Amino acid sequence: MTDRTRAIEHQTMVFDEGIALDCGARIRPLRVAYRTYGRLNESRSNAILVCHALTGDQYVSETHPLTGKPGWWELLVGPGRPVDTERFFVICANVLGGCMGTTGPNSEMTDEEGRGLGRPWGIDFPPVTIRDMVRAQAILVDALGIPRLFSVIGGSMGGMQVLEWASLLPSRVFSAIPIATAAYHSAQNIAFHEIGRQAIHADPNFHGGRYWQHGVVPARGLAVARMTAHITYLSEEALTRKFGRRLRTGPMLTFTNDLFEVESYLQHQGSTFVRRFDANSYLTITRAMDYFDLAAEHGGSLAEAFRYSPVRFCVIAFSSDWLFPTAMSREIVRALNAAAANVSFVEIASDKGHDAFLLDEPDLFRTVSGFLAGAAERWR
Amino acid sequence: MPEGAVSVSRSGRPLSDRLDLRLIAQMVAPRSRVLDIGCGDGALLDILVHEREVDGRGIEIDMGLVTAAVAQGLSVIHGDADVDLAFYPDQAFDYVILSRTLQATERPREVLAQMLRIGRRAIVSFPNFGHWLVRWKLLCTGRMPRTRVLDRPWYDTPNIHLCTIADFFMLCEAEGYRVESWFGVDEAGRKTPWRRNRWLANLFAEQGLFLLARG
Numbered sequence: 089m090t091d092r093t094r095a096i097e098h099q100t101m102v103f104d105e106g107i108a109l110d111c112g113a114r115i116r117p118l119r120v121a122y123r124t125y126g127r128l129n130e131s132r133s134n135a136i137l138v139c140h141a142l143t144g145d146q147y148v149s150e151t152h153p154l155t156g157k158p159g160w161w162e163l164l165v166g167p168g169r170p171v172d173t174e175r176f177f178v179i180c181a182n183v184l185g186g187c188m189g190t191t192g193p194n195s196e197m198t199d200e201e202g203r204g205l206g207r208p209w210g211i212d213f214p215p216v217t218i219r220d221m222v223r224a225q226a227i228l229v230d231a232l233g234i235p236r237l238f239s240v241i242g243g244s245m246g247g248m249q250v251l252e253w254a255s256l257l258p259s260r261v262f263s264a265i266p267i268a269t270a271a272y273h274s275a276q277n278i279a280f281h282e283i284g285r286q287a288i289h290a291d292p293n294f295h296g297g298r299y300w301q302h303g304v305v306p307a308r309g310l311a312v313a314r315m316t317a318h319i320t321y322l323s324e325e326a327l328t329r330k331f332g333r334r335l336r337t338g339p340m341l342t343f344t345n346d347l348f349e350v351e352s353y354l355q356h357q358g359s360t361f362v363r364r365f366d367a368n369s370y371l372t373i374t375r376a377m378d379y380f381d382l383a384a385e386h387g388g389s390l391a392e393a394f395r396y397s398p399v400r401f402c403v404i405a406f407s408s409d410w411l412f413p414t415a416m417s418r419e420i421v422r423a424l425n426a427a428a429a430n431v432s433f434v435e436i437a438s439d440k441g442h443d444a445f446l447l448d449e450p451d452l453f454r455t456v457s458g459f460l461a462g463a464a465e466r467w468r
Numbered sequence: 469m470p471e472g473a474v475s476v477s478r479s480g481r482p483l484s485d486r487l488d489l490r491l492i493a494q495m496v497a498p499r500s501r502v503l504d505i506g507c508g509d510g511a512l513l514d515i516l517v518h519e520r521e522v523d524g525r526g527i528e529i530d531m532g533l534v535t536a537a538v539a540q541g542l543s544v545i546h547g548d549a550d551v552d553l554a555f556y557p558d559q560a561f562d563y564v565i566l567s568r569t570l571q572a573t574e575r576p577r578e579v580l581a582q583m584l585r586i587g588r589r590a591i592v593s594f595p596n597f598g599h600w601l602v603r604w605k606l607l608c609t610g611r612m613p614r615t616r617v618l619d620r621p622w623y624d625t626p627n628i629h630l631c632t633i634a635d636f637f638m639l640c641e642a643e644g645y646r647v648e649s650w651f652g653v654d655e656a657g658r659k660t661p662w663r664r665n666r667w668l669a670n671l672f673a674e675q676g677l678f679l680l681a682r683g
Contacts, residue, residue: 402538403545421545422555430523432538433545435531454539462541 096153098146098182098189099123103227104202107184113214116202120228121189122146122181125165126173128234133467135234136171137225138180139242139249142317142373143365145188148180149173154364163448170457171241179232183249184224185216185372191224193368194300210368211297218245218380222252226260236260238467239460243267243445244412245373248380251420254401255382255393263400263463265456268409268445270416271390271423272381277411280320281374284313288367297368310367311358318357323408323441383423390423397424400466401431402459404452406444432459481540483518484511488593488657488675492567495591495649495679496520500562503527503587505549505579506569510537517542525561527552550574553582561587568675570594572626577639584645584682593677596652598632598670616655617674633669633676644683651677 098121106116123146128135138148138161145152149159149166165171165178182190193213197205229237240253240261247269254264270277288294291309295302319327331350335341386392401424405417414435424431436451438444445452489512496502498520504513507526510533516522526544528534537544545552549566550573564587566579571594573579583590595617596602605613612622620627631639633652640647652660652673660673669676 400543421547422552425545425552425555426557428557428560430525430543431545432543433547434535434538435546436535437531451535455535458539458541462543465541 139246187366287312
């Protein structure tokens with residue numbers, strides 16, 4: 089399955105000089121897989137960068153070449169959508185450490201001179217951070233000839249990248265929309281990730297991360313990781329509404345071979361996930377999220393991360409999101425207020441949990457399109 | 469363009485012609501930095517941003533109104549004046565506006581102090597409980613007065629800290645705030661002719677409108 093994800097020809101750009109990472113290592117060359125939608129205008133003022141979440145990728149607004157499913161944010165991004173591709177030039181890149189064409193654990197390992205070593209990085213891929221991911225995106229945005237992005241938008245881990253963009257490269261971001269996210273990963277967030285990682289490590293097919301040597305993938309472990317994570321993306325209310333206690337196997341309990349619909353759903357989520365995702369990528373990216381703490385990068389003060397920020401922010405949270413609860417968005421908002429930054433903040437009422445940012449939420453769409461319109465009036 | 473597309477959403481709403489908002493807008497210097505507390509759907513911010521070119525921000529406690537304001541392209545956060553003002557730095561704004569909301573806050577004195585900490589000036593309007601009709605109704609009926617401005621029954625009103633124009637003058641004096649200008653206004657927000665006389669204003673104005681600075 090690692091092979092399957094590599095078999096597809098992704099649109100990429102290769103940077104021979106590579107990228108210097110927070111951990112001190114340098115990866116060269118750097119390959120960034122990306123997709124663009126719409127046209128860049130002459131003044132190069134209509135570019136919007138979309139940042140994807142943990143298991144997302146660059147196929148935002150088109151049929152996915154591997155899964156055949158619609159783009160993961162087609163409701164928000166596309167012609168006539170809030171992020172209107174008839175008006176904006178939308179870019180989305182697979183994150184550093186990912187497995188959809190950008191340099192990551194399943195790419196060919198290279199030495200310091202950039203020479204291929206004839207084997208994947210696998211478990212030897214250096215640890216990356218959210219800031220490294222943003223630097224890789226910035227290298228791509230440079231190469232596309234865009235001096236300043238009109239907006240950077242993302243949910244969950246994508247929102248972490250949005251915050252990092254605004255903090256690291258404020259002069260290159262005009263507006264920022266961090267959605268269902270936080271300025272740091274909480275102990276609870278880390279704990280859930282650790283369950284997923286342990287499941288992968290416990291799979292006999294993991295082989296200490298060198299599963300590529302054995303021609304297998306730790307599908308069971310990765311599926312369990314996905315199943316655990318998936319529960320955290322949903323609210324109890326949403327689970328009850330979708331599945332309740334309904335059985336897949338019959339009208340009533342027989343106490344033999346019963347299968348609840350929610351079990352069947354989770355198993356399906358797990359098994360389809362392993363077909364498109366690499367286990368070492370999952371380990372690398374969950375680690376990057378766990379490391380993320382924007383305040384810590386600025387002497388412990390989140391407000392310091394946004395000091396004198398010229399960026400216009402629109403922070404969005406969802407009422408039933410318990411993975412990145414509203415309180416965490418409010419912390420960001422208070423820090424932005426303390427930094428006297430320009431910020432809007434809405435908590436959208438939804439019972440769909442963390443996943444709401446990917447779903448049909450009219451208030452989300454109204455907020456994003458209104459915010460972008462207001463920002464467009466003030467573009468300088 | 470389809471409905472909701474970005475290029476049409478802002479021009480869709482005409483600017484409010486509410487007189488009380490107009491009167492407040494006139495007190496604000498062009499191109500200044502303004503925070504509107506309890507900004508509702510952003511009607512005043514819209515005027516200030518478009519006609520006075522201010523850098524305007526808002527706080528609103530009602531989530532539906534916040535979404536409406538942000539969807540208009542205004543910079544508004546969901547928050548509570550009693551809690552969230554503490555997170556702003558000193559003197560971050562030229563004006564902090566609290567229109568018809570002071571009486572609904574839990575700690576009006578602290579809110580005022582915060583306003584004059586984070587802003588160089590504060591603009592405050594509130595219903596005048598000294599208005600003759602309020603006095604008359606209480607005197608005659610012996611029940612909590614209800615008027616055009618104070619239109620909710622006592623058990624269902626957000627207005628928990630009502631005061632008169634005379635009370636407000638006394639608070640400003642006690643706290644050491646300078647009243648730079650003030651008006652008695654009627655419900656629609658029209659300035660009333662007795663605005664130079666505190667005693668008459670306290671009897672005949674439906675609302676008080678004050679421009680304050682730290683003394």
